[in-house]
Amino acid sequence: xxxxxxxxxxxxxxxxxxxxxxxxxxxxxxxxxxTDCSGDAPFCDAATKACVGxxxxxxxxxxxxxxEPNRKQCSQxxxxxxxxxxxxxxxxxDGECVQCLIDADCRGGEACGPDRHCHFRCHVDGDCTDRxxxxxxxxxxxCVACRSAADCGAAAPVCSSEGRCVECAANADCRxxxxxxxxxxxxxxxxxxxxCTDPASxxxxxxxxxxxxxxxxCTDPAxxxxxxxxxxxx
Numbered sequence: 001x002x003x004x005x006x007x008x009x010x011x012x013x014x015x016x017x018x019x020x021x022x023x024x025x026x027x028x029x030x031x032x033x034x035t036d037c038s039g040d041a042p043f044c045d046a047a048t049k050a051c052v053g054x055x056x057x058x059x060x061x062x063x064x065x066x067x068e069p070n071r072k073q074c075s076q077x078x079x080x081x082x083x084x085x086x087x088x089x090x091x092x093x094d095g096e097c098v099q100c101l102i103d104a105d106c107r108g109g110e111a112c113g114p115d116r117h118c119h120f121r122c123h124v125d126g127d128c129t130d131r132x133x134x135x136x137x138x139x140x141x142x143c144v145a146c147r148s149a150a151d152c153g154a155a156a157p158v159c160s161s162e163g164r165c166v167e168c169a170a171n172a173d174c175r176x177x178x179x180x181x182x183x184x185x186x187x188x189x190x191x192x193x194x195x196c197t198d199p200a201s202x203x204x205x206x207x208x209x210x211x212x213x214x215x216x217x218c219t220d221p222a223x224x225x226x227x228x229x230x231x232x233x234x
Contacts, residue, residue, distance in 0.1 A: 011048050019050035022072045045072065068095045091116060111141055137163050160185060183207060205229060 006025035008014050014027035021028050023041055030049035031037050037044050037051035043059065045052045052072035054060050060067050060074035066082055068075040075095025077083050083090055083097035089105050091098045098116035100106050106118035109127075113119045121141030128134050128143035135151060137144045144163025146152050152165035158173050160166045166185035168174050174187035181188050181195060188207035189195070196202050196209035205213045210229035212218050218231035225232050 011050065019048055021050045022048075022052060022070060040073070064095065066095070068092065071095065089116075133163075135163070158185075203229075 008020035008025050008027050011019040011030070014020050017030055018027045019030040020026070021041065028051075029036075031044035031051050032049070034042065034044050041051040041053050043052050043055050044050075045055060050072075054067035054072060054074050057065060057067050064074040064076055066075050066078050067073075068078045070092065073095055076097045077090035077095060078092070080088060080090050087097040087099050089098050089101045090096075091101060100112035100116055100118050103111045106112055109121065110118040111121040122128050122136035122143050123138075123141070125134060125136050128136050130143055133143040133145050135144050135147050136142075137147060142163065146159035146163055146165050149157055149159050152159055156165040156167050158166050158169050160169055164185070168182035168185060168187050171180065171182050174180050174182050176187060179187040179189055181191055183191050186207075190204035190207060190209050193202060193204050196204050198209060201209040201211050203210050203213050203217055212226035212229055212231050215224065215226050218224050218226050220231060223231040223233055225234055
């Protein structure tokens with residue numbers, strides 16, 4: 001089915017007393033009547049002895065009026081002719097009308113994305129009109145803010161793999177003594193308490209080493225209360 005390896009293609013691929021259920025192409029106990037079936041496969045197909053979601057279009061309705069003949073499930077479509085102009089391609093595996101299945105389904109200059117929608121695809125920098133994303137990343141066809149560090153400024157000097165100018169991508173990018181660690185794409189003082197080596201500020205809170213976060217962090221009996229991240233007298 002659609003180039004995928006499945007447990008079965010027909011009931012002949014299954015053992016004795018079993019049938020190939022077309023919804024997921026798995027071998028299961030064969031049915032004799034509708035009473036043997038349930039859930040999203042409530043009908044027994046007399047020919048295959050498999051439980052199916054529908055046998056004919058009359059078993060379907062609403063926004064899924066078509067009985068797709070391969071999966072035997074109520075679907076939006078079985079062929080492209082069942083789909084409208086906004087979503088003209090039938091993705092048979094899900095039984096849904098989508099914008100595209102291949103790039104050829106899209107207008108010139110667009111490509112079919114993993115979400116089965118047509119997306120703009122750049123080929124040269126001149127195709128990128130957003131001032132914040134002036135460069136074309138040829139591998140993805142996306143307009144990005146940078147392709148190398150040379151495209152970035154001092155405040156965010158690193159070009160990430162997604163084509164964004166960021167403060168850091170690794171700890172080595174963080175050179176300030178008070179912010180030596182890269183968290184996400186920002187340089188920070190700490191990520192966990194283990195990063196706070198100064199006994200006077202042993203707690204990591206909001207990426208900063210502080211004296212305390214809660215009262216229990218204050219071990220000096222004379223300064224038992226944590227206030228504004230500092231241990232103070234009661």
